[in-house]
Amino acid sequence: MPELPEVQTVVNYIKPHVIGKRLQRIKPLWSKTLHNFSNKDIKSEEPHNHIVNVDRRAKFIILKFKNYILAIHLRMTGKLYFSNKQNFSKHVTAVLEFKNKESLIFEDVRKFGRIYFYKNLNIINSRHGPEPLAKNFSADMLIEMIKGRKRNIKSLLLDQSFISGLGNIYVDESLWKSRIHSNSISNAIPSKNIQLLYQSIQTILTDAIDSQGTTIINFSVNGESGRYANKLYVYGNEKKPCNRCNNKIKKIKVAGRGTYLCTKCQRIYK
DNA sequence: AGGCGTTCCTGGGGGC
DNA sequence: TGCCCCCAGGAACGCC
Numbered sequence: 001m002p003e004l005p006e007v008q009t010v011v012n013y014i015k016p017h018v019i020g021k022r023l024q025r026i027k028p029l030w031s032k033t034l035h036n037f038s039n040k041d042i043k044s045e046e047p048h049n050h051i052v053n054v055d056r057r058a059k060f061i062i063l064k065f066k067n068y069i070l071a072i073h074l075r076m077t078g079k080l081y082f083s084n085k086q087n088f089s090k091h092v093t094a095v096l097e098f099k100n101k102e103s104l105i106f107e108d109v110r111k112f113g114r115i116y117f118y119k120n121l122n123i124i125n126s127r128h129g130p131e132p133l134a135k136n137f138s139a140d141m142l143i144e145m146i147k148g149r150k151r152n153i154k155s156l157l158l159d160q161s162f163i164s165g166l167g168n169i170y171v172d173e174s175l176w177k178s179r180i181h182s183n184s185i186s187n188a189i190p191s192k193n194i195q196l197l198y199q200s201i202q203t204i205l206t207d208a209i210d211s212q213g214t215t216i217i218n219f220s221v222n223g224e225s226g227r228y229a230n231k232l233y234v235y236g237n238e239k240k241p242c243n244r245c246n247n248k249i250k251k252i253k254v255a256g257r258g259t260y261l262c263t264k265c266q267r268i269y270k
Numbered sequence: 271a272g273g274c275g276t277t278c279c280t281g282g283g284g285g286c
Numbered sequence: 287t288g289c290c291c292c293c294a295g296g297a298a299c300g301c302c
Contacts, residue, residue, distance in 0.1 A: 001295070032278085059296085075296055077280085091280095110279045112296070151272060160297075167296075256274080258294070 002074040004132070004165030005208035006215055007059050009226065010080050014104065015054040017082040018063070021098040023049040030093035030111050037117035057121055058128045058164035070096075071116040071124060072106065078113030081105050129163040132201050139198040146186045146194050153189065154182040155255035166201070169214055169235045172260050174200045176234045181268035182254045182261050188269040207231065234260040 213226030
């Protein structure tokens with residue numbers, strides 16, 4: 001599941017390939033993939049269809065054009081890669097075609113991924129919380145945010161309107177690193193532990209971006225997983241010993257999600 | 271406010 | 287070996 005580090009990895013990867021390229025058309029191979037627009041909307045923007053920048057906001061890949069943006073969400077199994085091949089796998093749901101037969105391929109086995117057409121980032125910003133790696137996002141902010149809610153901490157951290165970019169993997173890793181049980185109630189967690197959570201999120205996300213993420217995010221290089229897969233402390237490690245206390249990692253269900261944690265050294269605050 | 275169920279999808283795992 | 291059943295999971299939405 002692509003989360004912030006995987007999405008950032010995709011952005012870093014495609015950016016040099018697509019900046020300055022002129023989009024000719026978008027071919028939908030799965031009708032729902034183009035969520036709120038069609039190729040007509042792209043045509044009507046002519047001749048201003050050059051990609052001027054590629055960026056990330058929350059878990060969206062943002063293709064910036066002169067007068068609009070395309071926001072691409074990979075959801076569960078979406079993959080985005082640059083290609084000049086003409087034969088696609090059966091899971092390709094959309095093709096963004098440039099000149100010279102070059103294309104951005106959106107491949108998505110489960111078909112949950114979507115592409116959105118907006119004038120700017122306003123709508124996305126209004127629905128999403130702060131970026132955890134933004135320079136102006138501080139530990140004090142996170143403390144205030146978490147203390148101000150009375151909610152299951154895992155559910156809160158997964159909520160994109162609360163904080164952007166975290167998903168199941170990095171929430172489990174961050175809570176393990178800061179020794180907070182996933183079933184803790186947000187306003188009962190002491191400030192010093194939230195401070196530790198803040199540092200854990202920073203460290204983990206930064207390290208995961210450096211490692212090009214955990215899951216497979218494109219097929220164009222080698223189809224291998226990101227190197228962070230080898231650095232996970234709890235996620236996917238059921239029954240393996242906890243790196244801190246040697247207790248067996250458990251898999252439980254929290255907020256409807258499969259959740260990995262150490263019930264011995266992650267304390268529950270209620 | 272917050273928790274929970276439902277929906278969208280398909281590959282893959284478990285059971286037999 | 288093969289078939290059927292069931293389910294994970296991000297986000298939006300409706301309900302209580």
